[in-house]
Amino acid sequence: MNVIDPRLASKGALKLVSGNHACALGAIAAGCRFFAGYPITPSSEVAERLAKQLPEVDGVFVQMEDEIASMAAVIGASMGGVKAMTATSGPGFSLKQENLGYAAGAEIPCVVVNVMRGGPSTGMPTRPSQADIMQARWGSHGDYPIIVLAPASVAEIYSETIRAFDLAERCRTPVVLLYDQVIAQLSETVALDGAGSATRTWASGPRAEFKPYATGMNAIPAMPRPGDGYRTHTTGLTHSESGFPTQNPEAVTRNLSRLFSKLERHRELIDSCETLACEDADVVIAAIGISARAARRAVEICRAKGLRVGLFRPITLWPFPEEQLRAAAMNARAVLVPEMNTGQLRLEVERVFGDKTVEGLHLFSGEAIVPADIAICAEELTRGM
């Protein structure tokens, strides 16, 4: 895993960059033209890189007074029609949750990068963690849909950043890019050849008939751009198709039902995962981020010993690719979940399987899980049958 991917050898624009810089470059390539942030380890390099690069492409960078304000400014910029992003780490991610919920409820596209570090509270700012898996899905109050992407390499941070903007625009939703301190500050060789993300679908047609939250079959309303003459209202209050607040039970149920189901209707666009040697596996390892990279090596170690071990790696973490996991582990007798927390991904895997043996390998010492430890656990699980 730590050598140059042979697939990159023939490509032109190879760069040695860190994960955080790859994120910034991916954002520029995706068309991001606004970034608001607040300094926090280990994500600050995303902001620093964009502070330099955004003015070069007529974009705007602003360092706000706090994490809450930076999330708010990003949503404000996006409401103005500009692709916008912020980046943070655990404590800042907690502070952003209220406005993240606003973006989900009012359906404002935006991208939020959360570089996971040790917790709880201030925790270990310079050490990796994967303990925000559940906060990324459930962090804000109330029910809401959200997309969370979990890249596992610097190259994937670059491509998933672009995909994050694409999904945010196509689905009118906040997208969280969730990775850990290790790949954030790891430098790898990357082909910077991805470009562009979906252009936002703007409202068109006569104003008199326009309802900002009325939708056709795809459940995703076109956004009115300020200045185009629609003069609509956007609110965090529960609203009807007109965009104005309502507490009418039927109108509330209609709009919220659409909101809650809109990502489910676009799973073919959103879903992304990787499987490795799962077809005949007795034990499937389910992991994300740096733990998945260690797991990949663990699969090699186990296979070399003749043990049938495979890897399932969600790239889109939420909505959780449960059907894909079920298919990958159909013949497996046990699933092993190595993660840098006390069992957040394991909880979701257990929910998916119900009766299958699901074991966790949990490390919260501030160190990354090493392949040998995963291989030992996987081997024990194959022997234990």
Added chain:
Amino acid sequence: MFIDTAAEFDVRAYLRPEMMPHFLCPGCGHGIALRALLWAIHDLKIDKDKLAVVSGIGCAGRLSAYIDANTFHVTHGRPLAYATGLALARPDLHVVVITGDGDCLAIGGNHLIHACRRNLKLTCLMLNNEVYGMTGGQVSPTTSEDRLTTTTPLGNQEPHFDACALAMAAGAGFVGREVTHHVPKLKELIKAGLAHPGFAFVEVLSDCTEIFGRKNDMGNSAEMVMRQKSGIRPSAYRDTVDTPFRPNHLPTGILAKNDRPEYGAAYRRAAAARKGAA
């Protein structure tokens, strides 16, 4: 002097009729402030399509929904932060923030001082009624000393903020204050704020008759407004030393005005200069 404000300005052209009747209580001063804002917008011929109004949570926060413009009703305390993103991303829009004393000075206090310091072109209209009206009448950062609220049953023992002094200390390029009794003067003050090239902070002394007034036995709306009027020192009399003005009377009118560089334009200029040098 009597000014027939209804003859000079028809507010209905700037309101959303489908949102009427509005939800403000009888006697509330917020409607007067809203009318003054819309009158100022009308006088300045600001295109409604290019007008963006961002408001927070509370009674003042609900006003944006009544305005026929691009309106954004955001989270509690954060309208200035949302507006900062919107104004930076869309310098072609005219961005106005409507906020209340709790929204702006308590939960949103950090955003206010930094908006004053940053000096991005925004107009912030803070409606100060000394109380959290929407939630039933709790003490706010501007509640006068000894006043009764649902959370100060002993009378308020905390000193209150002078919002304009705070904005001036934080470096706001334009600061002004007016009472709802003086509607044409309020309109002119808001106009000056809207026309200011940087961050403009305008405090309107509003009245909450139903909750705050009732709790403190302050009489009806007219009596509350007249009490406010008798407690101010208009800018024309600012240097008057003797009676009838007292030292604790609140100065009104334009309190500060300077031409510090506007942040958005300064940023774009610096970016263009860097690109030119490259």
